Amino acid sequence: MEVAVAPSLSRRERERLARREAMLDAALSVFAEKGYVGASVDEIAERAEFGKGTIYNYFPDGKDELFLTLFEERVAAGLHRVIESSFDGADLSAPAAARKTFHGFIRLLLHYFEESRGPLLMFMKEGHRTKIAVEQEVQFARHFAGIIDALAAPIEQAVAAGALRPLPAHPVAHVLMGNVRAYLMAEVDADCDSSGTLPPTPFGSADEAAEFLTTVLFDGLLSPDSAPDA
Amino acid sequence: MEVAVAPSLSRRERERLARREAMLDAALSVFAEKGYVGASVDEIAERAEFGKGTIYNYFPDGKDELFLTLFEERVAAGLHRVIESSFDGADLSAPAAARKTFHGFIRLLLHYFEESRGPLLMFMKEGHRTKIAVEQEVQFARHFAGIIDALAAPIEQAVAAGALRPLPAHPVAHVLMGNVRAYLMAEVDADCDSSGTLPPTPFGSADEAAEFLTTVLFDGLLSPDSAPDA
């Protein structure tokens, strides 16, 4: 994961940054593979090719801090980027335009998921983990809330413009993310299934899934020939 | 959790059954409180008022077996009951009737969740846990698939009758469950929030939430005055 670094940093600082990133990379791969509990700091250190103690030089609070940092710097930040780039200056004034904008968002989101499968899944599975310090639980909740908020803003806007039904924006945002989560989870089950094929693949490609989710969410499940709601 | 027991069982067998249930009750309360990893067999034994060894008499595979059994006998079975009672002989021939039937299902489901909050949440959080024997992971996946299948049947039927859009039933079932899950998760976050109030309560009561989810899913998010999809 290459990140543009301000050239003002000294070589020492740059190297420190790079080592930090390497540790996060290693932590991410171990977490993604074994989950939070299954991951051991020893293995993270080994995979990063550092001594265990060095990890604690960079992340004094150890495992918890690695986990939270990964969520903040990689996952939450990535989601915010997707939201921002999808809705920045987008047209939400009319139903058709809103549909198109949100369709684009869902597509982008699914593609983002595809390329960051491991980390995303891990946090989908473990983001609401029990047995975590209450203080940290609140941190996670805050991040989730931030993502929901960011997504609620354009929804609110579209509702205000009359493009969407007059529904409360936050619940809608929850539902939107919930659907995407459902897609991801279904993919996981299908994956794990590769050994003993039990259920058929539920969704198609990311693009097809985006189409599908957009239809369900925006057009609704009912046949269009039905009378509008009572 | 009282269960009607066939009177043909001897007292010994009945007592054994009762003890088994007591152990499952205790396990459920501990799992719900601390999650799978945080729960210890010692604590389950203590709460059930049995020695630890006795637990292993009843559940030779220990913690894993308790967890899986709880999921099978309590959660999955409960969900199947909800699905069955909602759709058995229900009218799915026309859009309005289908909407009403599914609305009833969602309502029932949310009420069921309300009364079995702990166990359900626990499995929502931990059902896809990593770091579990592959063999067991498959078992869980199978149960989830079974629930999805059971739900896909009436959807299929409604689609065939022309009441719903011609969408594939399994993905729709996934989405439906995903939405309900989103509702649950949001409730959890709001709960945990009671200490440091960060986000506002997202959904209202169970009935209101059922209304909301039904509207979103069946009528769609777009304003009704929009032209039907291209």
Added chain:
DNA sequence: TCCGCAAGTGACCGGCCAGTCACTTTCCGA
């Protein structure tokens, strides 16, 4: 070249817990 310090290291410690098994208690039929 050499010195001192920042950085890196991994053996070790303490706590935790799943699962075992030799022992005790309870039950029931003779």
Added chain:
DNA sequence: TCGGAAAGTGACTGGCCGGTCACTTGCGGA
């Protein structure tokens, strides 16, 4: 009432892992 089998028990073991800290390494300035 008694004896043996079935059921129950919890101290114990082995393994794991997060976090520590005394030691080593190597870098950069003098």
